[in-house]
Amino acid sequence: MLSNTFVALSLLPLTLAHFQLTFPKARGFSDDVESNFPCGGFNDVQKQRTDFPISGGPIQLNMGHPQTNIAVYVAIGDNPGSGFSVVARQQLTVDGLGNFCIGSISLPTSLNVSDGTLASIQVVSNNHESGGLYQCADVKLVNTQLSQTDYNNNCKNNTNVRVSQENISGNPNGSSTNASPSTSATGATPSSSKGAAAQAKAVSWVLGAVGLAGMAML
Ligand SMILES: *[C@@H]1O[C@H](CO)[C@@H](O)[C@H](O)[C@H]1NC(C)=O
Ligand SMILES: *[C@@H]1O[C@H](CO)[C@@H](O)[C@H](O)[C@H]1NC(C)=O
Ligand SMILES: *[C@@H]1O[C@H](CO)[C@@H](O)[C@H](O)[C@H]1NC(C)=O
Ligand SMILES: *[C@@H]1O[C@H](CO)[C@@H](O)[C@H](O)[C@H]1NC(C)=O
Numbered sequence: 001m002l003s004n005t006f007v008a009l010s011l012l013p014l015t016l017a018h019f020q021l022t023f024p025k026a027r028g029f030s031d032d033v034e035s036n037f038p039c040g041g042f043n044d045v046q047k048q049r050t051d052f053p054i055s056g057g058p059i060q061l062n063m064g065h066p067q068t069n070i071a072v073y074v075a076i077g078d079n080p081g082s083g084f085s086v087v088a089r090q091q092l093t094v095d096g097l098g099n100f101c102i103g104s105i106s107l108p109t110s111l112n113v114s115d116g117t118l119a120s121i122q123v124v125s126n127n128h129e130s131g132g133l134y135q136c137a138d139v140k141l142v143n144t145q146l147s148q149t150d151y152n153n154n155c156k157n158n159t160n161v162r163v164s165q166e167n168i169s170g171n172p173n174g175s176s177t178n179a180s181p182s183t184s185a186t187g188a189t190p191s192s193s194k195g196a197a198a199q200a201k202a203v204s205w206v207l208g209a210v211g212l213a214g215m216a217m218l
Contacts, residue, residue, distance in 0.1 A: 017064030021123050021135035023154035024050035024057070029135065037173070038082040038122060039136035045079050045120070052121070052139035053146060054113060056106035058155035059089070059123060063100050067164075069093050069126040069172040072105050076119050084122040086111065091168040096161030103155060107141075115143040124172050132173025 018034050020026065025046075033041030059072055071091040073084035088105040105121075107113060119141055125133045146154070
């Protein structure tokens with residue numbers, strides 16, 4: 001039954017609306033190459049960086065799939081290539097379309113960053129047959145917080161968007177947990193619930209892949 005769904009799915013056009021990073025401003029977005037690691041095909045660092053508060057700033061996304069797994073990684077330095085080794089937000093599942101804001105991501109206190117440190121942020125999602133989808137932004141870390149107005153303008157949730165699961169182990173692109181970055185923003189990676197988390201991940205993968213049709217069938 002499920003395989004029928006997969007057959008049907010494989011007939012769908014590959015360029016369903018994916019997800020976009022809108023704050024901090026992404027390097028760029030192209031549906032066709034968003035599945036290219038790293039940064040969805042945009043390898044050049046932006047000349048114009050967005051100021052991003054060290055104390056924590058929002059990540060604004062525009063979701064194009066009914067259910068998506070997301071994680072946020074950070075690389076310190078002026079041109080990190082593919083070295084996004086810091087987990088700023090562990091994998092979560094978001095349900096719903098359109099505006100979704102992760103209210104605040106912040107960096108592990110063990111990182112030696114200060115006002116003016118250059119960094120890059122990569123948001124990774126699942127929902128692609130060959131792995132993940134990628135969006136990057138280049139930022140300058142600053143001690144100043146966003147004004148309330150800037151925060152409100154760059155952190156919005158559509159009414160039907162919600163987080164259904166948090167702190168899922170592994171990388172949304174489906175690469176093994178071992179290969180994924182290990183530095184956690186909290187320093188605490190849930191390990192006791194590893195089996196359950198892995199299973200939950202598998203289930204959300206299926207849901208992510210087959211969408212609502214699959215959910216109805218389960
Ligand atoms: C998945 O992400 C990891 C690091 O986040 C990367 O090393 C790997 O190449 C990615 N896999 C694919 C298929 O893009
Ligand atoms: C949007 O939802 C996320 C996840 O539940 C939350 O972190 C964020 O603070 C919310 N933002 C606003 C402006 O409500
Ligand atoms: C932290 O960075 C500052 C300047 O960026 C440097 O002077 C200092 O030695 C660094 N400290 C550690 C512990 O790496
Ligand atoms: C996920 O982890 C964060 C940071 O450790 C914690 O604050 C939050 O309560 C956790 N959420 C769940 C649902 O366990």
